[in-house]
Amino acid sequence: MSRFPDLEVLTDAESLAHYGRDWTRFWAPAPERVVFPRSTADVVDLVRWARSEGRALVPSGGRTGLSGGAVAARGEVVVSLEKMRGLVELNTVECSLTAQAGMSVGELQRRALDAGLYYPVDWAAAASSQLGGSIATNAGGIRVLRYGMTRDWVRGLTVVDGRGEVLELNRGLIKNNAGPDLRQLMVGSEGIFGIITEATVGLIPPPPQQSLLLLAFSGLEAVMPALARLQQALTLSAFEFFDRRSVAHVEAALGKPFPLDEAASFYAVVEFDDPDQACQDQALAVFEALVEAEQVCDGLISQSDAQAAELWRWREAISESIAPRTPYKNDLSVRVARVPDFLSDLESLVARHYPDFEVVWFGHIGDGNLHMNVLCPEEMDPGDFRRACDGLSPRVFEVVQAHGGSVSAEHGVGLLKRDYLHFSRSAAEMDSLRVLKRHFDPDGVLNPGKVL
Numbered sequence: 001m002s003r004f005p006d007l008e009v010l011t012d013a014e015s016l017a018h019y020g021r022d023w024t025r026f027w028a029p030a031p032e033r034v035v036f037p038r039s040t041a042d043v044v045d046l047v048r049w050a051r052s053e054g055r056a057l058v059p060s061g062g063r064t065g066l067s068g069g070a071v072a073a074r075g076e077v078v079v080s081l082e083k084m085r086g087l088v089e090l091n092t093v094e095c096s097l098t099a100q101a102g103m104s105v106g107e108l109q110r111r112a113l114d115a116g117l118y119y120p121v122d123w124a125a126a127a128s129s130q131l132g133g134s135i136a137t138n139a140g141g142i143r144v145l146r147y148g149m150t151r152d153w154v155r156g157l158t159v160v161d162g163r164g165e166v167l168e169l170n171r172g173l174i175k176n177n178a179g180p181d182l183r184q185l186m187v188g189s190e191g192i193f194g195i196i197t198e199a200t201v202g203l204i205p206p207p208p209q210q211s212l213l214l215l216a217f218s219g220l221e222a223v224m225p226a227l228a229r230l231q232q233a234l235t236l237s238a239f240e241f242f243d244r245r246s247v248a249h250v251e252a253a254l255g256k257p258f259p260l261d262e263a264a265s266f267y268a269v270v271e272f273d274d275p276d277q278a279c280q281d282q283a284l285a286v287f288e289a290l291v292e293a294e295q296v297c298d299g300l301i302s303q304s305d306a307q308a309a310e311l312w313r314w315r316e317a318i319s320e321s322i323a324p325r326t327p328y329k330n331d332l333s334v335r336v337a338r339v340p341d342f343l344s345d346l347e348s349l350v351a352r353h354y355p356d357f358e359v360v361w362f363g364h365i366g367d368g369n370l371h372m373n374v375l376c377p378e379e380m381d382p383g384d385f386r387r388a389c390d391g392l393s394p395r396v397f398e399v400v401q402a403h404g405g406s407v408s409a410e411h412g413v414g415l416l417k418r419d420y421l422h423f424s425r426s427a428a429e430m431d432s433l434r435v436l437k438r439h440f441d442p443d444g445v446l447n448p449g450k451v452l
Contacts, residue, residue, distance in 0.1 A: 003049060008036040008083070019080055020058075020072040022065040024416060025326060026386055031058065031072035036083045040158055040166060040197040046079060047195070048164040050445040057445055059191035061133025062104065064125040066329055067414030069137065069190045069450055076448075081132050084197065090115055096155055096172060098200040101132025105139075108201070117203040120147040124316045132196040138188035140410035142315075143271075145366040146237040149410070151187040156200035159186050161193060162441025172200040185436070190412050191447040193440040210237065211274035212308045213283060215290070215299040216264035220340055222295035223266060227336075227366055229295075230270055233286040234279060238271040239366030240315045246322075246362050250314055253321035258314065262298030268365070269315045277303075318362050325375040326382050327360070328389035329416075332400055333409030336368040342403045343370060349395055350374070354388070369409040372396070397423035413451045421451070 011033045020029025037043045050057050058072040060080040072078050084100035092115055106127035112119045123141030139150045156172040169183035170176055217223050227239055244265050247258050283301055290296035302308035334342045350359050363370040376385040397407050401423045408417050
């Protein structure tokens, strides 16, 4: 890389392993090197070099992805954006923040709060994930029910495409109807069209104080009617679902008992606006109505911010608690009304074909998103487990397709879902995506093998 003497480059084995993988563990990282641009101009130079030398580049953010989108396993050059984390502008008149792509989402949230504003897209890995990566994967998280996905907050992007051209998309405008919006094409594109180097996102005033309900459901059929009743009575920002197996793993990880006495198959953490705890009586009334309707069999309401944070922990700690079991993750979605039938069909499928596998369910059920986590038996070789799950996935995706759903609700496609994208996309859509790839990246230097 003598052509770029000012760029930091790492080639040691530890760095290659660290920067060559994301949170999936099914591919051995094998990049040739890791480079650290500090500006959009540096990224332009890297892309043009890659075109001239026939090299492949893998954009790298916080690498918290779960689909292999940031994996470099075939001698690629990893382009880490972590040195590009500067704040460009925080505009309190327009309620927006512009930053380089390497700023962590947690830092963005802190900067907004310091200015009396709020960035509402949030998830467990926000502190370590980066702005550019969260946009490239259209991150969702725990409050999609109220605030939507990352794409709903992106006002402008600076992108270096696979030709080495700099695209200034939407330039932070709130209203812009001058033809199709290429900004939205880049959101969720996983770096196959271009590398995001800078972004402008919208901000809002901080929400009021919030409280939590922790609910135990009498059965799966009670979950969606309970959600509808809660939405009528309270202003919800989250409705997070998990099963009894999730509870058992978190209990073991935290070394403490679950706060509800009544054992149930399914639970939910429900976050609602409660300024000065003025909605406590209203929340208690709807809880009692759910119990009377035999939809809920146990529950509690948080009485302080500290207790609310503790209750959130039972949902947020699930991924971490099952990580030692090398979970094979399916991030699925259907229309909200179809969730119960969809989940029932999937549970029947797994019970028929893989009765010895433990499946942990959790997710953002209020927006139709379920996380299906198949856990590797402790005595089973991870390679054999992966092959068994690869055999299960097409059957799972056939159920997804039958319910009109998506094989990837929020984790992206990457390598993990690439060969199954046709279960959610028509042949005509796939052809269109390939045409766009050839246009923006004619030599195929950006994140090759991902998505398509």
